[in-house]
Amino acid sequence: MTESTGGIDMDEESSGTVKKFAFINRKAPYGTIYALESLEVVLISAAFDQDVSLVFVDDGVYQIKKGQGTKAVGMKNFSPAYRALEGYDIEKLYVEKESLESRGLTEDDLVVPVEVLTSEEMATLMDEQDVVMSF
Amino acid sequence: MGFEINGKTYETDEEGYLVNLSEWDEEAAKYLAVEEKVDLTDSHWEVINFLREYYNDYQIAPAVRVLTKAIGKKLGPEKGNSKYLYELFPYGPAKQACKIAGLPKPTGCI
Numbered sequence: 001m002t003e004s005t006g007g008i009d010m011d012e013e014s015s016g017t018v019k020k021f022a023f024i025n026r027k028a029p030y031g032t033i034y035a036l037e038s039l040e041v042v043l044i045s046a047a048f049d050q051d052v053s054l055v056f057v058d059d060g061v062y063q064i065k066k067g068q069g070t071k072a073v074g075m076k077n078f079s080p081a082y083r084a085l086e087g088y089d090i091e092k093l094y095v096e097k098e099s100l101e102s103r104g105l106t107e108d109d110l111v112v113p114v115e116v117l118t119s120e121e122m123a124t125l126m127d128e129q130d131v132v133m134s135f
Numbered sequence: 136m137g138f139e140i141n142g143k144t145y146e147t148d149e150e151g152y153l154v155n156l157s158e159w160d161e162e163a164a165k166y167l168a169v170e171e172k173v174d175l176t177d178s179h180w181e182v183i184n185f186l187r188e189y190y191n192d193y194q195i196a197p198a199v200r201v202l203t204k205a206i207g208k209k210l211g212p213e214k215g216n217s218k219y220l221y222e223l224f225p226y227g228p229a230k231q232a233c234k235i236a237g238l239p240k241p242t243g244c245i
Contacts, residue, residue, distance in 0.1 A: 087201045087205055
């Protein structure tokens with residue numbers, strides 16, 4: 001049943017260690033590959049049963065904005081995939097309050113339920129992580 | 136690479152997955168199943184249709200663990216387990232069933 005981890009040997013000691021991972025999404029969903037790459041890494045990381053948090057700050061909040069029309073830019077709208085994260089047991093999604101407000105957005109504009117944190121609370125959250133990856 | 140059925144051509148990648156997902160139809164599924172040495176039964180179609188719905192909703196192919204759990208929720212625990220799914224798709228339900236359903240290879244599938 002370890003199709004997704006096939007070929008990777010994890011000894012008992014390392015497979016028992018759960019680390020806190022935070023993936024920080026800072027960029028708009030299209031125009032660069034960062035958002036999609038981050039999502040792929042997050043989906044893969046789910047197979048390793050780690051404590052994963054997703055953070056959306058700056059233009060990264062647009063990644064989970066409702067109503068993305070991508071036809072004109074010739075890209076696939078991959079925002080529905082964020083709604084699949086729950087099925088991957090990734091349920092800690094955080095959005096920075098200041099980033100939302102400065103873009104005129106509220107929680108109602110987002111495709112998934114999130115926890116809104118102030119910039120200060122976000123700093124604390126990142127401080128608690130073992131690994132922080134920024135995209 | 137690709138194949139042709141009744142004058143319609145289907146483009147595939149080097150691993151045999153459909154390149155244009157919108158080209159998928161039941162004929163393509165039947166062809167891909169023969170390639171995978173799978174005899175399609177109603178039980179297979181149930182999983183294939185489930186995968187197509189999942190992809191339609193989320194735009195990704197689920198990892199096998201996620202597929203198993205989601206099938207269990209929708210079709211009942213007797214089907215939401217890896218034994219049942221591996222019996223239907225012996226070379227890996229995620230890889231094989233996704234290919235026949237015309238989905239991309241699941242992310243994180245090695």
